[in-house]
Amino acid sequence: PTHLGPFRVLGRLGSGGMGVVYAALDGRDRRAAVKCVHRSHIADREFRARFAREVRLVRRVRAPGLPTFLGADTGSDLPWLATEYVPGPTLDQYVRRSGPLHGVALTAFAVGVARTLGAIHAAGVVHRDLKPGNVILSPDGPKVLDFGIARAAEESALTRTGGLVGTPGWIAPEQYRGVDATDRSDVFAWGGLVAYAATGNGPFGAAASNVLVSRVLSDPPSLGGVPTPLRGVVAGALDKDPARRPDAAGLLGAPALATRGAVASAPAAAPAQTVDPWRAHALRRRSWARRHRRSLTLGAAGIALVLVAGAGVRVVTEGWLGGVSDHTESAPTTTDGGVVDGLPADDTVPEEFRELYETGTVTVAPDPEAGDVLVRTLEPEGGGEGLDQVRFAMGEHSWSYTQNLTVTVTAEYLPDFGSLRVYSHDFARVERIDPEDESLTTFVANSDGTRAALSPEEPTAEFEVTFVTGATRQVGDDAFAVYHTPAEAVQGLRPEVGYPGGLCYHWRGSPDDDPYYVPEAVEVTPLDATLSEGSPTNSCVYGPAKDALRGG
Secondary structure, X not given: OOEEOOEEEEEEEEXXXXXXXXXXXXXXXOXXXXXXXXXXXXXXXXXXXXXXXXXXXXXXXXXXXXXXXXXXXXXXXXXXXXXEOOOOOEHHHHHXXXXXXXXXXXXXXXXXXXXXXXXXXXXXXXXXXXXXXXXXXXXXXXXXXXXXOOEEOOOOOOOOOOOOOOOOOOOOXXXXXXXOOOHHHHHHHHHHHHHHHHHOOOOOOOOOHHHHHHHHHHOOOOOOOXXXXXXXXXXXXXXXXXXXXXXXXXXXXXXXXXXXXXXXXXXXXXXXXXXXXXXXXXXXXXXXHHHHOEEEOOOHHHOOOOOOOOOOOOOOOOOOOOOOOOOOOOOOXXXXXXXXXXXXXXXXXXXXXXXHHHHOEEEEEEOOOOOOEEEEEEEOOXXXXXXXXXXXXXEEEEEOOOOXXXXXXXXXXXXXXXXXXXXXXXXXXXXXXXXXXXXXXXXXXXXXXXXXXXXXXXXXEEEEEEEOOOOOOXXXXXEEEEEEOOHHHOOOOOOEOOOOOEEEEEEOOOOOOOOOOOOOOOOOEEOOOOOEOOEOOOOOOEHHHHHHHHOO
């Protein structure tokens, strides 16, 4: 393909059983590795589900020893996953070309991979395919690749009945006995990796799969070439009994891994070139908007949110959602060709989007692939291709002992034209939705003024919005919903109860009588605004459900 999502494809980096990995550039000319499902597997629902799981796990785990997640689309005709491109050879390539690692480089490799395993396991994920071909020796240290067969620890075992995943020689013995892989199974693979890095051979040699299985189950590992200081910790990691193996923290606590400052990397790269050869080879960049258009159908599940009249989207500035504010700043409006809250005047909008901006509908809804993200979208009148305008990542938050909620919002402006202002009063809290309600009772954020001014030149901003509840300490659990309710997306002052642009923030009540108990922040989840007999009964703030929760 020439393009995958916003990425311009340059060529193939490699391929495997699940898909092909392409070299690509994103919209800012950053190098990326884009994994794309083999076309022969696209119609396989189970295969798509596995790929979607890989994307979820890559999003879930962030660590210096992992490539940075850049984006994904598991629902497209050709599903893809993009991460940063990591330069350098795999451990397997390096050892075959240059021989084993020695000294500080070997120790730093062992430490780097152990640290990354610690981050993976702390996120509740088991990698299950740690091997020399899945670790790159980058200039910044070892980077662990490929979550293709990883799974969350809480998930059931493998996708196919009776199946066993992994690579022979790197699969832990308990997996051959039918036990699910755990973090200790990854530690077993770590021991094999370090042995391979030190000697150029796997700890159970090279042989047919059935022979390797027998050796892994019954024979001691061959560690003759592993330096004496490392041999003990590697042998412990390769213990046949997973209960006797250390976890990742235990590996890092071993005296042999005390040299932590060095970096195991590939040989120094060639001097930087004046012109990036990737950019010189890439296709001409397309506009962000053209790359991100998507098909939308208005009216589905009753989420048409605003009526558009006249020559443009009406900006509502008459009042504040859900209450009174002494804040006097209003949304800017112009009649001289300026910009009105992300709705550029005709002469600034590309021709292909002019009608969309003149007659379109602004909607807000959770990103189905990211539980803590709201997306503001401009949808065309009558259905068709729309334009995502802003992504609001709202997962980071904290509570006070009086149930005051502070949310850290990271806003990302998406089009490469126009601009948009984000106001404090664009965010509102909802405590409860009762069956007889037709609209939401909202309380705007207590923060003040303009929170962000977004444009292609300043596409990202981070800010806080705070909601002061004035509540007293509560013993039981509870939840609030926080909505993004820009004036362009809400007709009148109060959204209808089926408005989908919200997220759920869960309060964990005090486990004892401590009057100053501050609950830990828990995972933010999308708000379910699906109506049942006129009420969103699955919403985290549905009144009868909240009453039952408080009642235990």
